[in-house]
Amino acid sequence: MTTSVLDPTNERTPAHRTRAQRITSLQGATIGLLDISKPRGDVFLDTIHSLLEQRGAHVLRFTKPTFTKPAPVDLRHEISTTCDAVIEALAD
Amino acid sequence: MADNRPQLPNGFVAFVKKDCPTCELVVPVLEQLAELEILSAVFTQDDISFPELPVTSDDTSLEISFFHEVETVPTLMKIQNGIEVDRIVGWSQDQWEAFVGVNDLGPDGIRPYSPGCGSLSVDPDLQGQLQKKYGSGMTSREIAFASAEDEFEAMYDRGWSDGLPLIPPTVERVSAMLAGTNREPEEVLALVPPNLVDLTVEKVAINAVMAGCKPEYLPVVIAALEAACTDQFNMHGLLATTMPVGPILFVNGPIRKSIGMNSGMNLLGQGNRPNSTIGRAIQLTIRNVGGGRPGEVDRATHGSPAKYGLCFAEDEEGSPWPSYAQDQGFSPEQNTVTIFPGEGPRVIVDQLSRSPDELARSLAIGIIGNVHPKLVMAFDAILVIGPEHASRFVEAGWTKEKVNEEIINHTIRETDELVRGADGIGEGLPEVFAGSTLPKLRPDGGLIILYGGGEAGLFSATIGGWISGDKGSLYQTREITL
Numbered sequence: 001m002t003t004s005v006l007d008p009t010n011e012r013t014p015a016h017r018t019r020a021q022r023i024t025s026l027q028g029a030t031i032g033l034l035d036i037s038k039p040r041g042d043v044f045l046d047t048i049h050s051l052l053e054q055r056g057a058h059v060l061r062f063t064k065p066t067f068t069k070p071a072p073v074d075l076r077h078e079i080s081t082t083c084d085a086v087i088e089a090l091a092d
Numbered sequence: 093m094a095d096n097r098p099q100l101p102n103g104f105v106a107f108v109k110k111d112c113p114t115c116e117l118v119v120p121v122l123e124q125l126a127e128l129e130i131l132s133a134v135f136t137q138d139d140i141s142f143p144e145l146p147v148t149s150d151d152t153s154l155e156i157s158f159f160h161e162v163e164t165v166p167t168l169m170k171i172q173n174g175i176e177v178d179r180i181v182g183w184s185q186d187q188w189e190a191f192v193g194v195n196d197l198g199p200d201g202i203r204p205y206s207p208g209c210g211s212l213s214v215d216p217d218l219q220g221q222l223q224k225k226y227g228s229g230m231t232s233r234e235i236a237f238a239s240a241e242d243e244f245e246a247m248y249d250r251g252w253s254d255g256l257p258l259i260p261p262t263v264e265r266v267s268a269m270l271a272g273t274n275r276e277p278e279e280v281l282a283l284v285p286p287n288l289v290d291l292t293v294e295k296v297a298i299n300a301v302m303a304g305c306k307p308e309y310l311p312v313v314i315a316a317l318e319a320a321c322t323d324q325f326n327m328h329g330l331l332a333t334t335m336p337v338g339p340i341l342f343v344n345g346p347i348r349k350s351i352g353m354n355s356g357m358n359l360l361g362q363g364n365r366p367n368s369t370i371g372r373a374i375q376l377t378i379r380n381v382g383g384g385r386p387g388e389v390d391r392a393t394h395g396s397p398a399k400y401g402l403c404f405a406e407d408e409e410g411s412p413w414p415s416y417a418q419d420q421g422f423s424p425e426q427n428t429v430t431i432f433p434g435e436g437p438r439v440i441v442d443q444l445s446r447s448p449d450e451l452a453r454s455l456a457i458g459i460i461g462n463v464h465p466k467l468v469m470a471f472d473a474i475l476v477i478g479p480e481h482a483s484r485f486v487e488a489g490w491t492k493e494k495v496n497e498e499i500i501n502h503t504i505r506e507t508d509e510l511v512r513g514a515d516g517i518g519e520g521l522p523e524v525f526a527g528s529t530l531p532k533l534r535p536d537g538g539l540i541i542l543y544g545g546g547e548a549g550l551f552s553a554t555i556g557g558w559i560s561g562d563k564g565s566l567y568q569t570r571e572i573t574l
Contacts, residue, residue: 003243004235005235005237006262006266007233007234008261010289010380010381010383068326068332069328
């Protein structure tokens with residue numbers, strides 16, 4: 001006998017998004033550094049910060065309130081409107 | 093339902109079935125009303141020749157009874173302009189006479205009162221089929237398995253399972269599940285993480301069927317999911333963390349007994365249907381609707397068997413103290429579910445302490461081991477005190493508040509012993525905390541004490557939490573409503 005069941009999933013199909021244009025040069029670019037608030041993430045980002053500046057990039061620093069939650073929408077908006085690229089630091 | 097209901101003729105309309113002594117009883121009355129030309133139709137549910145009247149109409153498909161929500165036969169409705177204005181059910185001579193405005197209904201000596209029978213359209217054995225046939229109000233896609241397919245294997249293949257077999261969520265079973273709540277199938281309860289999609293009552297019911305729940309458990313599942321999908325509980329973080337934590341549930345109130353939950357022997361273990369399936373329904377919903385799967389957003393390093401779903405009840409009847417829900421301001425009549433971000437349970441054995449102070453120290457040192465002995469204040473805990481341990485406190489007159497306070501006080505340690513590098517162990521608190529003292533658990537809600545377990549055994553059980561508060565997850569209590 002054929003059984004038919006109800007779909008237990010959300011039935012959504014994933015949206016396809018095109019990736020943002022990759023930057024070709026650091027010279028004059030604004031790079032965001034996002035600290036997710038894990039221990040020692042700042043140590044890693046401080047090093048990246050100075051290396052980026054040596055290569056002519058302008059660096060902006062951002063911090064997520066906690067690593068356990070997704071970044072707040074306002075923070076994501078701020079990064080996307082002020083930076084050409086972003087580097088997110090995991091940590092420990 | 094109003095839009096697609098079959099229309100009824102104006103006048104009086106009756107619903108009957110032959111297999112109902114009251115319907116047999118009122119046949120002469122129906123004949124009388126038909127002769128008076130005020131009876132427009134008699135819808136018969138089980139035998140087209142019953143009653144033998146020109147106005148008898150076939151409703152053996154039960155479509156008209158279903159759509160007009162007939163629950164009892166006989167039902168007599170008054171229809172004006174195609175709309176039902178009133179109905180009476182069963183047989184009461186006085187009531188029928190007043191309803192139709194005719195005196196002396198029925199032959200002399202007719203029994204004046206007979207309560208009637210259940211309508212076939214609400215027969216529990218037929219409900220699922222009728223819901224499916226005439227519109228269940230459900231919108232989920234139906235997936236048909238091929239005749240040669242094993243439906244259990246097919247569900248595994250589609251990735252719906254946590255690893256254990258699932259009950260196939262047929263329309264009939266999901267309809268029956270939805271009868272467990274007064275909420276509409278399309279009601280959106282929350283945005284379920286990690287994909288933050290609408291969580292409808294219908295999707296919860298489908299996953300609850302698969303988990304093995306009975307309809308009467310559904311209100312608990314719904315309340316727990318509403319609590320899980322809050323920013324405070326942070327289910328997204330609980331999934332994404334590498335730590336072995338998941339939503340741990342405990343239930344308070346009369347519903348524990350009415351649905352048959354276990355709060356005694358082996359309450360944290362296997363063998364009881366609601367304990368075993370309610371937590372599983374939460375996890376399956378988050379997996380299938382939210383998209384939270386191990387190895388994807390769920391990044392647990394080791395995980396835990398508790399992540400199949402851990403749900404239990406507090407033993408309120410056995411407890412010498414008010415229940416957890418009462419401590420939170422709920423009345424004993426209110427049903428609640430509390431959702432806690434936690435690991436699997438672990439026993440704390442103490443078979444020798446006789447004084448309450450000794451035992452409080454013992455339980456404290458047991459809890460200190462949660463997560464790591466040198467990490468403090470960031471992780472809450474549940475302590476399920478067994479009856480034999482509780483009696484040590486009760487004999488000494490200790491309230492639950494005192495037990496809680498004493499245990500936390502006994503977890504206080506010199507932070508010099510807890511900082512990074514202390515005791516030759518790299519893990520620990522940052523150096524800035526040195527030179528002070530700290531308890532393992534935050535004093536304002538860091539320890540939940542529950543009463544439960546079998547009568548024998550000088551044991552308690554602890555469930556270690558994940559990062560608590562705004563930085564992580566804050567446990568939540570919700571009232572369970574139908």
